[in-house]
Amino acid sequence: MEKLRSHPKISRRIKGGKTTEYDAHMIPEAGPKMLARPYTNGMVVAGDAAGHLLNNGYTFRGVDIAIQSGVAAAHTILDARKTQDYSTRTLQGFERRLRSDPSLKDMYTFGRVPGYLRKNRLYTTYPELMCSIAEAVYRVDGTGKKKIFKELRTQAKGKVSIFSLVWDLIGGARTF
Numbered sequence: 001m002e003k004l005r006s007h008p009k010i011s012r013r014i015k016g017g018k019t020t021e022y023d024a025h026m027i028p029e030a031g032p033k034m035l036a037r038p039y040t041n042g043m044v045v046a047g048d049a050a051g052h053l054l055n056n057g058y059t060f061r062g063v064d065i066a067i068q069s070g071v072a073a074a075h076t077i078l079d080a081r082k083t084q085d086y087s088t089r090t091l092q093g094f095e096r097r098l099r100s101d102p103s104l105k106d107m108y109t110f111g112r113v114p115g116y117l118r119k120n121r122l123y124t125t126y127p128e129l130m131c132s133i134a135e136a137v138y139r140v141d142g143t144g145k146k147k148i149f150k151e152l153r154t155q156a157k158g159k160v161s162i163f164s165l166v167w168d169l170i171g172g173a174r175t176f
């Protein structure tokens with residue numbers, strides 16, 4: 001932020017300005033594996049506070065999941081109210097509701113994604129590999145072309161093993 005503020009194009013525009021309000025917010029996107037039990041005696045936790053959020057790489061959903069999780073929490077509380085029993089035993093219905101609600105189920109369906117997206121190779125090695133393979137495949141320089149798989153093996157050398165590459169592909173297919 002400081003770097004942005006001190007950039008010449010920005011700093012002259014905000015010169016003399018006063019901060020009146022600021023907000024920062026963590027996105028709890030580590031998936032259901034990070035979720036602690038979202039209820040205890042006398043309490044249910046919903047939305048971001050409970051980590052109810054989905055980032056599966058191609059969609060990012062916090063708002064709708066927070067709403068649905070709030071609705072599930074409300075129904076759980078209404079059930080508990082009928083018997084005036086707000087103990088863990090009654091409130092555990094919350095987790096059952098979370099897992100059966102079609103929208104919230106998505107959170108569990110894509111539960112492996114956060115772990116998969118932590119692989120550094122996805123952001124470094126593979127994009128570089130794609131670019132270098134494309135360069136080798138499309139460049140016409142009269143030196144002769146290798147078949148694509150052979151080119152892949154050449155370009156991957158020293159960057160990633162074919163075993164890891166295949167493993168990541170299978171992992172991706174199982175995750176998404």
Ligand SMILES: Cc1cc2nc3c(=O)[nH]c(=O)nc-3n(C[C@H](O)[C@H](O)[C@H](O)COP(=O)(O)OP(=O)(O)OC[C@H]3O[C@@H](n4cnc5c(N)ncnc54)[C@H](O)[C@@H]3O)c2cc1C
Nearest residue numbers: 025026027046047048049053060061062063064065066067
């Ligand atoms: C930069 C960013 C971009 C996002 N983009 C998207 C998007 O494109 N699509 C999407 O679906 N989701 C998006 N989200 C996620 C989404 O905003 C959240 O998942 C959603 O708002 C969670 O709702 P919530 O009610 O659980 O929590 P919040 O919206 O955080 O609400 C919690 C409220 O509690 C208040 N509060 C905190 N402590 C106290 C206290 N002690 N006493 C009283 N009040 C308190 C806070 O002020 C806040 O108003 C984004 C989040 C961020 C940070």
